[in-house]
Amino acid sequence: MKVPFSYLDRQFKDVDAYLKDVRELVLSGDFTLGKPLTEFEGKFAKKVGMPHAIGVGTGTDALIMPMKLCDIGPGDEVITTTMTFYATVGAIVATGARPVLVDSEDGFMIDPSKIEEAITPKTKAIVTVTFSGNIPDMEAVAKIAKKHNLMIFEDTCQSIGGLLDGKPMGSWGRAAGYSLHPLKNLNVWADGGVVVTREDELARKLRLYRNHGLISRDEIEIFGINCRLDTIQAVIGNRLFGEVDFITNRRIEVAGRYDQAWKEIADCVAPPVRRPGVRHVYHLYMVRAKKRDELLRFLNENGIEAKIHYPRPMHLQPAAKVLDYPLGRFPKAEQDCREIITLPAHQHLTDEEIEFTIRTVKKFYGKN
């Protein structure tokens, strides 16, 4: 049996309905911004529970743009976690600010107890990351931010549908950035991103900034960039909204099945702590596993496309040489990167595939 990591062929098996919508768009010639994007932004804002949603080029842009508009730039420091995807750090670097990294905690989230020691007079903001779809202890981060007068920006690229104590992403920061990349839970056919915010003025500025700063055809209010969510992708997104609840709920269900199964082999496979109040949407289903590399090989050999997200934390990337963090600086993340494994847990897995994956993991440890 093959248990693929990607589900795109299954999700878009019946592509005609999408192509019909695209055809309609092409015939309308409404290629930039336009009605489909406005519709998408409205639906997205409603879905994630925030007043403003602004479609931009990528999830990375959805982080860069609000930071820039909140005056983060050269000479500033921005704190984030070393346990993340490159884009979080890339976004900070793109503003001109210096990224300052801190260690992660048991749920692979930024460790709030490590933030204060990273604060300097140059620190201007903290970027929290909902890596894997889990959510950091935002109340603790917000307390620190308030005490030190820092802004928060939320990298929520991996947690469409995520909630913390019933509150939507973006509730703690000035803005939150989502990604619509093909492997995200709400996935369009290319790169895409959405910024959400409660701030009216920031939302207005973002809409200007993403579109050259134009207030009319003939005049600009600010020097902007061209970083709009593609209207074709908005068309795809609009049709996908019908699936979002299924996608999220099924992923949560699959993760629950896995979590339950590992209880019998708790000494070999351990999910991270599941904090109450977190609606984890399982963009990635990550666990810690004994003999990780051998397990990965065994699963791959048996047709299960398990992966590692990621084998190296940010501070040990070649790109981080200039930041000068030694090996051992962030022991929790370093240890986790040796133990984590991501299992296929997407919405299109069949029950047989889930059972096969569980059996194969147990078989590897000689426990079935």
Place this chain on the structure above:
Amino acid sequence: MLITNDLALADRVRLLRNHGHPNRDDCVEFSIVSRLDSVQAAMLRVKLRYLPEVTRRRRENADCYREALAGCPGIRLPQERAEEFSVYHTFIIDCERRDELRSHLDKKGIGTVIHYPIPIHLMQVGRKLGFKPGMFPVAERLAGRILSLPIYPQITKDQVLTISKEILAFYS
């Protein structure tokens, strides 16, 4: 689309447009992500076949305007220097009584646009940078005189001739 003869620059751009990661697990330079959509690339791959024809038609329309409007008082037409090969993304004429001409054409059902009516240094953003009226007299003068005529490949020779006739009528 960025084009360059510089191989090292090309490699660097390829890296930087994609998170600065040359493979899945390593990032050698923290960067942005700014890739041309594959969906768009698939369409452009087809459109590319039509590009020579598109260019040919635009150039043909430009020649047609130049011929039909030769000697027309009150206007100056774009000229190609010998070493130049223009693809006429726009066909911008420099004309007297621009706004009147524009509304005359509009009444005849001919759409024109202005690229652009306010030079950047005279917008609020430019003034904030300290620029003042009179600093760039050529651009300021032309901003009140330029008009872009329809030049796209789908308009016919007959339409170009009709537009030209209306312009001639306006100035005669």
